[in-house]
Amino acid sequence: MSGTEFIPVNEPWITEREIEYVLEAVRSTFISSEGKFIREFEERFSSFCGRKYGVAVNNGTNALVLAMRSLELEEGTEVILPTFTIISCALAVIYNGLVPVFVDSEPETYNMDPEKIEEKITERTKAILMVHTYGHPCEVDKILEIAEKYNLYVIEDFAEAIGSEYKGRKCGSFGIISCTSFYANKLITTGEGGMCLTDDEKLAKKMIRLRNLAFIPEKRFLHYELGFNFRMTNVQAGIGLAQLENVSERIEKKIKIARKYSKMLKELEDKGILKLPTEKNYVKNTYWMYGIVMKNGVKSDIIMKKLEERGIQTRPFFYPLHLQPAFRKFHWFREEKLEVAEFLSEFGFYLPSGLTLNDEKIEKICKTFYEVIDEIENKKAIQSKDN
Ligand SMILES: *Cc1c(COP(=O)(O)O)cnc(C)c1O
Numbered sequence: 001m002s003g004t005e006f007i008p009v010n011e012p013w014i015t016e017r018e019i020e021y022v023l024e025a026v027r028s029t030f031i032s033s034e035g036k037f038i039r040e041f042e043e044r045f046s047s048f049c050g051r052k053y054g055v056a057v058n059n060g061t062n063a064l065v066l067a068m069r070s071l072e073l074e075e076g077t078e079v080i081l082p083t084f085t086i087i088s089c090a091l092a093v094i095y096n097g098l099v100p101v102f103v104d105s106e107p108e109t110y111n112m113d114p115e116k117i118e119e120k121i122t123e124r125t126k127a128i129l130m131v132h133t134y135g136h137p138c139e140v141d142k143i144l145e146i147a148e149k150y151n152l153y154v155i156e157d158f159a160e161a162i163g164s165e166y167k168g169r170k171c172g173s174f175g176i177i178s179c180t181s182f183y184a185n186k187l188i189t190t191g192e193g194g195m196c197l198t199d200d201e202k203l204a205k206k207m208i209r210l211r212n213l214a215f216i217p218e219k220r221f222l223h224y225e226l227g228f229n230f231r232m233t234n235v236q237a238g239i240g241l242a243q244l245e246n247v248s249e250r251i252e253k254k255i256k257i258a259r260k261y262s263k264m265l266k267e268l269e270d271k272g273i274l275k276l277p278t279e280k281n282y283v284k285n286t287y288w289m290y291g292i293v294m295k296n297g298v299k300s301d302i303i304m305k306k307l308e309e310r311g312i313q314t315r316p317f318f319y320p321l322h323l324q325p326a327f328r329k330f331h332w333f334r335e336e337k338l339e340v341a342e343f344l345s346e347f348g349f350y351l352p353s354g355l356t357l358n359d360e361k362i363e364k365i366c367k368t369f370y371e372v373i374d375e376i377e378n379k380k381a382i383q384s385k386d387n
Pocket of ligand 1: 059089160
């Protein structure tokens with residue numbers, strides 16, 4: 001079947017080490033959330049990110065729910081977050097009885113535009129959720145400065161930026177609590193999983209308690225708080241530990257994949273047909289996903305369909321949260337247009353970006369992409385002649 005081989009948008013990179021640790025966990029009979037891999041994974045991952053404490057949970061969405069809950073914000077409090085991100089970010093706000101307030105994106109990096117935050121702050125605002133998009137760190141200093149000025153908490157979501165750096169500091173080290181996901185398409189995966197990081201011992205202890213039904217050590221089955229079961233299993237932590245052992249190689253691979261794509265597709269950018277990912281000079285982008293934005297007026301749906309027909313799987317960019325039908329019944333939103341995010345969602349998509357890609361596959365993807373673009377541009381040329 002060579003030549004028609006299907007290339008998925010992502011494929012996790014699993015080595016023998018993961019298998020070894022999974023077997024070890026299973027053989028030990030510690031297959032629940034008890035067992036030595038959990039603490040070890042929490043310690044290694046938090047120190048990799050430059051944080052004191054790590055609290056492993058069962059997925060990234062719940063990491064955000066837990067972080068938000070641990071701050072004990074009053075019901076109805078407003079939380080500022082980007083509109084261009086995954087719905088998990090807004091759900092974590094809503095599930096805690098809080099109100100999401102959405103901010104538009106920067107056209108360059110697709111991250112929350114720091115210039116558009118202050119206009120959204122009211123006396124009910126108590127927190128900002130900063131999210132790094134597709135591997136490119138957001139404007140951390142500007143966001144922290146605004147948060148300080150208005151006395152707001154900052155929670156960081158670095159699920160897409162494990163290993164990325166902002167001015168020499170690792171993502172996952174900013175704000176009061178940082179949350180990540182270890183879903184199968186993330187740089188480090190445990191299949192399903194997530195973690196909250198903090199330097200605050202009290203918050204760490206609170207999150208450890210809340211993730212485990214708010215049991216207390218002093219008296220079993222006595223509860224003072226409403227907790228959750230957000231526990232990660234020892235088997236998952238074993239996978240995560242194995243993944244951490246070659247994390248530098250993972251990061252290098254991602255960067256190498258992006259460089260190769262950019263080199264091969266630069267011609268299309270030079271011709272004004274599309275925009276490739278960027279990297280501001282004071283950040284390290286780990287290119288979680290290799291995102292492209294069409295500039296030739298052709299919607300990403302059309303390109304994606306043509307690529308799929310030729311065996312290349314892609315994904316559209318996020319659908320803006322302020323337009324989500326699921327949120328319409330709430331009365332939070334003033335009629336607003338967040339133009340950049342709306343544009344991105346119509347014209348953006350990402351190419352296969354998994355760690356199992358090699359030069360040969362990337363070359364095949366780019367060759368196919370050029371064919372698709374040629375077909376579209378030729379059709380446009382014919383149409384304009386006909387008119
Ligand atoms: C993947 C992701 C999440 C959600 O993680 P799950 O483990 O799938 O629940 C949250 N935030 C961002 C930015 C993500 O990319």
